[in-house]
Amino acid sequence: MSDAPGIVWLASFPKSGNTWFRIFLANLAAGRDEPADINDLDERGGIASSRHEFEAATLLDSGLISHADIDRLRPRIYERIAAETKAQRWIKVHDAYTLTEAGEPLLGRGAARSAIYLVRDPRDVAVSLAHHNTTTIDAAIALMNRPDGALCRGRRGQPPQLRQQLLGWSGHVASWLGQTDVPAHLMRYEDMRADPHRAFAAALGFAERPASAEDIARAIRHADFAELQRQERERGFTERTSRTTPFFRAGEVGGWRRELTGEQVAALERAHAPMMARLGYELSEVAEAAA
Amino acid sequence: MAEGEGEPPVHSYRISGLAVASQLELLGAIDAPANDDAPDITVRLQAAPQTLAGGVAGGPNWEIEGERVLLRVPRVGRFLIEGGRHIGVELEPGATPRDASIFVLGVSFGILLHQRGAMALHGAAVARDGRALAICGASGDGKSTLSTALCRAGFEFVADDICAVSLGDDGRPLVWPDGRQLKLWREAIDQLGVAQSQGAAVRGGIEKYFIGAPAAAIAAPRLTAIYVLNDVRPPRAEAIEPLNLPDAMRALDLQAYRPAIRARIASKPHNLAQSAAVLRHARAFRFDRPRGFEHMDRLVEALAAHWEALGR
DSSP states (O other), X not given: OOOOOXXXXXXXXXXXXXXXHHHHHHHHHHOOSSOOOTTSOTTXXXXXXXXXXXXXXXXXXXXXXXHHHHHHHHHHHHHHHHHHOOSEEEEEEOSOSOXXXXXXXXXXXXXXXXXXXXXXXXXXXXXXXXXXXXXXXXXXXXXXXXXXXXXXXXXXXXXSBOOEEOOHHHHHHHHHHHOOSSOEEEEEHHHHHHOHHHHHHHHHHHTTOOOOHHHHHHHHHHTOHHHHHHHHHHHOOTTOOOSSSOSSOOOOSSTHHHHSOHHHHHHHHHHHHHHHHHHTOOOOHHHHHHO | OOTTTTSOOOEEEEETTEEEEESSOOTTOEEOOOOSSOOSEEEEEOOOOSSOTTOEEEETXXXXXXXXXXXXXXXXXXXXXXXXXXXXXXEOTTOOHHHHHHHIIIIIHHHHHHHTTOEEEEEEEEEETTEEEEEEOSTTSSHHHHHHHHHHTTOEEEESXXXXXXXXXXXXXXEEOOOSEEEEEXXXXXXXXXXXXXXXXXXXXXXXXXXXXXXXXXXXXXXXXXXXXXXXXXXXXXXXXXXXXXXXXXXXXXXXXXXXXXXXXXXXXXXXXXXXXXXXXSEEEEEEEOOSGGGHHHHHHHHHHHHHHHOO
């Protein structure tokens, strides 16, 4: 049995386990006895917001046209990839699921066969995001709480990727779980950590990517955090943005209890309580006391 | 009939070594006195088709049919690039010739150079004593920033975006000026402290500006080295290393201006022969360096010293 061909979106708010899962996929595809090099992943389908891909396809310098106009061209790029790809291509995407000004899905209509949507407790996301962006935790929370939040929006320089609308943490989740264009499978980071085999096997099944239990187990071992940290320590990691903080930190679940102040927890929970409840993230006593 | 059609071109430039007669004012281009010789290239405001009959889509906003390429730029217009000789522009309602200028000088000219079978590298070039070095790399890698810093360290500005390379009578490669000014983002202008050299915005509403260089080349200096920028990552240290011939050939292919359309226009054997001819006299290197303005002085010094040591 072979993979069902086409694009599979690997969608998430940043710092929700997307890269870990992609490294697992790369190891699964490589099927070798040693872990794949995290800086040379075969399974790298890229990121939907790649500026390089956009410029290569449109011939245009993305810095010279508006974000909205870039967005109007983006659906065509994915439709083209979908038409040309004969294999299964997993593409990472941090954009919220939005429509362009022309009223069509940013990610194209009918371009993808399915999506895996990864979600993580927003309180842990805040800690991880602050480390990743080398900002304060308050700045990370502000980005998560802004309904018009975006990545790479600045136009004083050339950001590494195209502008990605996030719509805030709740808005991001709601946009992906609410859309009906692409069949989506929800995968919680906490479930990935607790029982990776079960979580990953379910995602692969949804995407019609066949794999034996043995292969899945080996790929999980090769994508173990200790292994990723070892490789990053020795050779660095191409997707690292901070000069000081490693990309692969603890990957911890619940670390926010130690790292966030009561006020920070309350700020997140006030903004996201309904979506947290929907996803099974319990509100803390701090927020309940404050309420 | 579109605005300006039938009227004679009023602006005269020299771009990438070619005589250009244009109805549009092209910001940042090198003015050249008009003479009676027929120009190599004409640029006109004209009606452009919505689509090319018999054309094949090459990307979401462009199509190609024989020697004609039709490029759509959102909210600016349609650009018809024909036979390596002519660029026709139909502006969208609300767009001005000023909006179109940078898309004529950049992408349209890049396509036109490919149609002419010329070598067009996506990169910047600076020169000293009649010899030039080119800096290639992905968009956003800091080619313009590094070349601005080199110009402040005494190099002449040659090209900022498109390096047109041709072979001289002696078979040695020459690189042609693509304009008289660099183009820098606001962030780089502030970090390099070159606000006093800042000119007009490259396009209205965009925080990218023309920057006057202390000295700009008018003639074509000899291209002696091509440096391809890479991010430095452990365990690789900051270094300039020569590329062997196969890697250098591959690098020139990858660093061509918009390889996707070049592949549709120029044949592989033609491109290979061209790269081989250039590499007979110019050497190619990979330059692994950290990002960040704080490294700029050191990088300029390292690059200048490396290039000088290559000699003539």
